[in-house]
Amino acid sequence: MSLSRLLNRDNVIKVGLLLWLTLVYMALWGDISVGNLLAGLVVATVVMVALPLPTLPGSGRFNPLPLLQLVVVSAYYALESSFQVAWLAVRPAPTPVSGVLRVNLSTRSDLVLVLCTDLLNLIPGTMVLEIDRQRCVVYVHVLDVSSDAAVDKFYRTTRRLERLLIDGFERPVRTSPTEVSR
Template sequence: MTRDNILRAGVLVWLTAVWVALWGQISPANVLAGFMVGLVIMVTLPLPRIPVRGRLRLLPLIRLVAASVYYALESSLQLAWFALRPGPPPVSGVLRVRFAFRSDLVLVLCTNLLNLIPGTMVLEIDRQQCVVYVHVIDIGSEKAVASFYRTIRHIERLLIAGLENRATPLPPPDTPEEVRS
């Protein structure tokens, strides 16, 4: 069995499981119906092939998951503090980030990770330049901006180590090109 067929079978099993979960009842009829709906979806709405380069490395991916959970918790606590503290709301704005990824898949994974971190939201992606524009809740000081870029570079290094074979040299540290809200 080829890698593509294994992936297709995995997607079909996933679609079947989602169908059964949506119905909330495991029965032969639900499993068969989910299998048939999954087949129809896969035949009528095929996903485009995404070229995958590089190799999957488990240790950097475990580090990436741990770092993502840490950054999400840290950011959640920071947002809670902003909500509870007396005083004006923090200065928010949009920062530009250039990545050294070669893969569209890794770029999508990175933007999804950034969107999962409270206080950040990817607003625009320039795929050709591998640049994203991220709305950040706190850019009121140079320290806050530098902390944001440190977080981004750490996630980038872990994604490259875990998923890409090699990367272009990392871009120079970003200058705070910000658009204040």
Template sequence: MNREGVLRAGVLVWLTTVWILLWGNISVANVLGGLAVGVLIMVLLPLPRVPVEGRIHLWSIAKLVGLCIVYAAQSSAQVAWLAVRPGPPPVTGVLRARLAIKSDLVLTLCIDVLNLIPGTMVLEVDQVKRMVYVHVLDVGTDKAVDQFYRTVRQLERLFIASFERDEEWKPSPWHVDNPVFDPSALKPTDRKDLP
């Protein structure tokens, strides 16, 4: 069995398990029903091929996970303080940041992590230009804005180190070239919003 067959079998087992858990008991009928529903879902709603275009670097991923935990803890404390502190509500705003991430999959992962950080929410993604528009809870000072951009840059660097190192990255057969966006073509004036 090839890799794709193993993946499909794993998805079928997972769907069957979910079906059994939803019914609440293990029986032959539930297992057969789960297999039937799983096959039906896989035939009618097939998963798209996910382009894997680089190698995974475990040490960089470990650093990324650690950094995400630190950012989530720091941001949670900041949001909690903003909620209980005396005074007017914080100044909020939408900030944009351009990401030099090539793969749509890695871009999606990075956006998911940005959404996990309390006080931030990605509102829009310009996939062609690799620009994200993020609602940030506290942008009342230049220091807070700079901190947001530092966070984005650090996450971007770690995602690239984890999944898209230039020397190992090769477009997959399903990769769509983006003639509009070339991260190396950014001029300093284009990066004025990037500290």
């Protein structure tokens, strides 16, 4: 069997998952030893065989620079909104107006759609209520929609997170020469 066949995408993902599950097993036991390593490999193998994950279509790519930016940006948004939620809880004013906003996403990937909704759920003050995959629309409950500026900020945040996810996981759309000349 050739090396390129061994290193195909599915095999690399399976080995990565096996190693991850083994590390989780060892972390749960809190002991780094050969016995725990071997037991972790056995448990991870049993889990992978008994509970196989569905395969995702392999049309994407992995670009680490936008993903590094995504980690920094999403951590910043989570901290910023945590302080905003805390301030809204203790300030001597009435509670803000909350509402449900519709976000039209431009992704072509189910993976990016799921990751984007997960990131939106991690930001305090927001909660994804519904996902319409066919239209690529997400309905999000937002804590503060009391002003146009607050709504615009939410949409800017969502667009930035989505753009970083698309840059990190999707292949660029190839345009034909006739599309470029129009």
